[in-house]
Amino acid sequence: MTPCILIADDHSMIRKGIKLILQTQLGATDVSEVSNCSGLMNELLKKKYTHLILDIILSDGTSLEVIPNIIKLYPDLKIMVFSMLNAEVYGEALKQYNIHRYLQKTTKEEDTIKFLRDFITDKEINIADSNQGSKSNPFSSLSARELEVLHYMLSGNRTKDIATILNLRMTTVSTLKNRIFEKTQTSNLKELIQIASLYNVNY
């Protein structure tokens, strides 16, 4: 079966780069692109895709917010996450959605190509192998929900705004915020932003 691939990334240059690799090096011709979450959901509805290459930060939100829906609606779709963000942190959180393919954008070119090839040829991955999240990273213990809130906190949103964006109650957001501070052992936003940059979790 020829793979039908969808790339969701907010940088058009990156979409073109992946598309070129897929076409010239891996012979995949059926490749489409979207730049945001709503486009992603529309495209998945229109056409039956077999593979999805997904960035975490999209222009209209984080893909963490749509992944649960995608999994529920398209259980056969194979998903790999391709992001600038730290794999130790986000890779760990994504495992709860049974997504075990996480490629960091800083990976070397040859390794990126190899990873993409393994992905579109559906090569078995060793789940235990991908299970090497380091416990030394203060962010690796955060849940997917907490990471969502973290993302909006780092971009300067107030509790009220986060509650509106994620459709949660203010008290829930406050609880999540406190838990983030607790788990990362920080006491204010300033400290949180600093260690987030240090561990490459910030954007």
Added chain:
Amino acid sequence: MSLFVALNYMIYPLNIPFYKDWPFISILIIVGVLSLTVIIYYRAKRFLIRQAILKALVERKTKEIRKKNEELEKNDLIKTRLISIISHDIITPLRFLHISGKSLVEGREKTSEELQQETLVEIVNTSRELEMLTTNILNWIKYQNENRKPAKESFDLHEMVTHVFGIVSGLARQKNIILTNAIPVSFCIYQYIEPIKIIIYNLVVNAINFMDKGHITIEIKRLKNGLVIEVKDEGFGMTKDQISNIMGDQFIVSSANIDGKKGNGLGYLIIKDLLKLVEGGFSIKSAKNKGTSIKLFFPNT
């Protein structure tokens, strides 16, 4: 006679000299105590005054330190922000610029004509964007040092705006945006040329990014005490929250997120810093989907 003696005995009981007399001694003691109290009082008063002066001094210094500290913290946060801009908006696109270019060179025969063209357009646009972003980061760093206040000079504002439009004309043409320089030809002003240019450039780039089609107009008005430059667009507009976010002295520059469009928030940061440097000001008027008008004020003195 005996009465006089008795009286005499009552007043001068043992005929002691006056300085050993009890009223005199008590007066002496009272005077002593009084003068002591006066001395202590004045001493204490002087001490209190000195203390008050010191306290005021300490307060002033504390305020200064706190202000400096706030500035440092702000700069620190902006630096952190710059790190993420550099990693997400510069390094990643550069990597893929390279990967795409390499794929084009090496796999030319395997790539369809259409994809080749698409990629080339992307490379052209991305390299331009990267140049603009790095220029802006450089602008910000350049004017961080307050001692580096630029000097005023005479220049032709019409010509300067034409120059700025020249830089972004490619971007505008792609989106069918018409740039109008409504400043009279040879309109000379005596102002800070470099900061004004950077500010106008940033506003025009912002306007282009947040509109699909329409006009961007730059106008000028001379006031008694200064100049007002207005940059108008017909873009998506801003919400009240977004405006107050921009005007507010927030530490975090949140990226403007309008209808799925994303900025890195660096533009307004630079604009605000530069306006502070040249003692200017600005105001924003905006209506959703109608457009935005930004008025910049530059004082004469």
